[in-house]
Amino acid sequence: MRRTKRRSLHWLDYLIAAVVVAFIAVIWLRISGTLNYKWQWERIPNYILRWDEADGRWVANLLLQGLITTIRIAIYSGILALILGTLLGIARTSTNLVIRMLARTYLEVLRNIPPVVVVFIFFFFLSQQLIAVLNMETWARGIARQDDIAVWEFFFGDMRRFPSLISGVIVLALFESAFVGEIVRAGIQSIPRGQREAARSIGMSWTDEMRFIVMPQALRKVLPPLSNQFISLVKDSSIISLISVQELTYKTVELVASTRMIFEAWIATACLYFILCFGLSLLFRRLETGGKHKPR
Amino acid sequence: MTAAPPIIELCHVDKYFGPFQALTDINFAVRQGERVVVCGPSGSGKSTMIRCINRLEEHDAGTITVDGILLGDDTKDIRAVRQDVGMVFQQFNLFPHLTVLENLTIGPIRVRKMDKAAAEALGRKYLDRVHIPEQADKFPSQLSGGQQQRVAIARSLCMEPKIMLFDEPTSALDPEMISEVLEAMVELANSGMTMVCVTHEMGFARRVADKMVFMEAGRIVETAPPGEFFTAPKSDRARMFLDQILEH
Numbered sequence: 001m002r003r004t005k006r007r008s009l010h011w012l013d014y015l016i017a018a019v020v021v022a023f024i025a026v027i028w029l030r031i032s033g034t035l036n037y038k039w040q041w042e043r044i045p046n047y048i049l050r051w052d053e054a055d056g057r058w059v060a061n062l063l064l065q066g067l068i069t070t071i072r073i074a075i076y077s078g079i080l081a082l083i084l085g086t087l088l089g090i091a092r093t094s095t096n097l098v099i100r101m102l103a104r105t106y107l108e109v110l111r112n113i114p115p116v117v118v119v120f121i122f123f124f125f126l127s128q129q130l131i132a133v134l135n136m137e138t139w140a141r142g143i144a145r146q147d148d149i150a151v152w153e154f155f156f157g158d159m160r161r162f163p164s165l166i167s168g169v170i171v172l173a174l175f176e177s178a179f180v181g182e183i184v185r186a187g188i189q190s191i192p193r194g195q196r197e198a199a200r201s202i203g204m205s206w207t208d209e210m211r212f213i214v215m216p217q218a219l220r221k222v223l224p225p226l227s228n229q230f231i232s233l234v235k236d237s238s239i240i241s242l243i244s245v246q247e248l249t250y251k252t253v254e255l256v257a258s259t260r261m262i263f264e265a266w267i268a269t270a271c272l273y274f275i276l277c278f279g280l281s282l283l284f285r286r287l288e289t290g291g292k293h294k295p296r
Numbered sequence: 297m298t299a300a301p302p303i304i305e306l307c308h309v310d311k312y313f314g315p316f317q318a319l320t321d322i323n324f325a326v327r328q329g330e331r332v333v334v335c336g337p338s339g340s341g342k343s344t345m346i347r348c349i350n351r352l353e354e355h356d357a358g359t360i361t362v363d364g365i366l367l368g369d370d371t372k373d374i375r376a377v378r379q380d381v382g383m384v385f386q387q388f389n390l391f392p393h394l395t396v397l398e399n400l401t402i403g404p405i406r407v408r409k410m411d412k413a414a415a416e417a418l419g420r421k422y423l424d425r426v427h428i429p430e431q432a433d434k435f436p437s438q439l440s441g442g443q444q445q446r447v448a449i450a451r452s453l454c455m456e457p458k459i460m461l462f463d464e465p466t467s468a469l470d471p472e473m474i475s476e477v478l479e480a481m482v483e484l485a486n487s488g489m490t491m492v493c494v495t496h497e498m499g500f501a502r503r504v505a506d507k508m509v510f511m512e513a514g515r516i517v518e519t520a521p522p523g524e525f526f527t528a529p530k531s532d533r534a535r536m537f538l539d540q541i542l543e544h
């Protein structure tokens with residue numbers, strides 16, 4: 001039996017609301033009573049958008065810069081994690097034992113080590129080495145010195161910080177790929193055996209079978225968990241502030257250090273993360289219900 | 297007897313699932329253009345045997361030769377065989393994310409490397425052949441079971457195979473849809489296709505079969521022309537089986 005959700009409020013709902021408000025008020029009074037803290041909310045908007053007198057235009061300040069970097073990182077590492085995770089998911093369902101074991105090991109290692117530790121290890125052992133090998137520092141500085149770098153800056157922000165951004169993207173993507181891999185594996189395994197047999201029986205190669213029959217169906221099925229994972233990725237991206245990637249959390253730490261507005265800055269940042277993640281989840285929900293009209 | 301070598305030949309084939317022996321010493325040959333109907337009780341290994349022919353199952357002993365190619369571990373050989381051998385499944389196994397026409401053209405386009413226009417022309421030709429040209433742009437889930445199975449037959453035919461395998465193509469269908477699928481199969485038989493059908497549709501077997509194969513517990517118990525098989529089966533097991541299914 002399905003119960004429909006009530007839309008109107010009951011007296012009990014008012015009671016619950018009153019208790020919650022009272023609780024918050026008590027906490028609030030205690031903080032303001034004991035802390036002797038001078039709230040400076042009026043200064044926060046300035047750290048999002050700042051009026052540049054010299055240029056005569058609005059420019060992004062610390063918090064918005066951080067937010068934009070967070071969005072960039074989320075997009076790039078989301079794409080990278082999807083690619084790696086898809087490969088990992090396929091490897092997990094491989095008939096080859098060695099491939100399967102390697103994928104399993106990768107997954108279990110990542111699942112059983114705290115994310116912060118994973119981030120440091122990946123950072124020092126992988127992305128640092130990779131950046132050194134590719135000579136990325138010099139390359140990025142070269143680009144930064146060029147005149148026409150608007151396109152580069154649009155995609156990657158300050159080019160002098162490019163290597164750091166890329167490390168962040170790689171670290172985060174490697175970390176998330178393990179979870180994406182599990183989601184993809186579940187998707188692949190949910191495709192009935194008959195689908196693959198039918199593909200094989202018309203002579204399709206393994207690659208074509210995966211590419212045209214299995215993956216399109218599997219990815220469509222796992223779209224909801226994949227979008228949830230993407231939202232997790234946005235939240236997890238705050239961890240890479242530890243390796244000095246200048247995303248929202250890092251910028252907030254900076255802001256707090258220079259202005260001492262501990263509460264305002266962190267609450268503002270929390271709101272920014274919330275808006276971003278909640279917005280994404282509303283968007284994904286809408287896309288999902290919108291896509292329901294197509295036949296399976 | 298003509299001397300043409302058989303297009304399918306199984307010699308002393310054994311097949312195990314773990315410790316369980318699903319096929320024991322299967323010897324079986326099909327000549328070009330021959331229509332063979334395989335029957336037998338549930339679990340007797342009928343599916344396993346015909347799935348070995350296009351190597352959806354790997355046999356463990358003996359040899360299987362299809363159109364001159366010896367089935368082994370060579371993936372090229374296996375794919376070559378599969379292009380020549382169409383298969384129709386009990387559960388249709390149409391690709392649900394593709395339209396009917398795309399279901400038909402994906403093989404020709406991806407495997408035979410045909411261009412899209414030619415593949416679509418081919419697809420429409422075979423949809424016509426199974427009498428559902430108007431369903432080309434629907435998705436499989438929008439069709440009835442009988443229509444889906446006919447699409448599955450057309451999908452196999454689009455690869456222009458030399459041999460068609462059918463694994464109980466009508467057992468998942470509602471009774472009123474069985475005849476439309478059987479009709480498509482009879483027409484195919486009349487066009488001279490080499491066919492191996494696992495089915496319990498004895499009316500169909502009487503009409504088209506050149507040879508009946510009766511299986512029991514992983515062995516071929518009896519092979520006979522349909523006239524002989526239906527009127528005077530040699531083995532008791534076959535007689536009992538026939539009594540059972542012809543009662544209905």
Ligand SMILES: Nc1ncnc2c1ncn2[C@@H]1O[C@H](COP(=O)(O)OP(=O)(O)OP(=O)(O)O)[C@@H](O)[C@H]1O
Binds near residue numbers: 316338339342344
């Ligand atoms: N993948 C498998 N793993 C283990 N045992 C299997 C597998 N496939 C089939 N078998 C077993 O092999 C035997 C033969 O199966 P098969 O499907 O070939 O029978 P069948 O004659 O087609 O029966 P039905 O009329 O029910 O389709 C059965 O006992 C079955 O349990």
Ligand SMILES: [Mg+2]
Binds near residue numbers: 342344463464
């Ligand atoms: Mg069967």
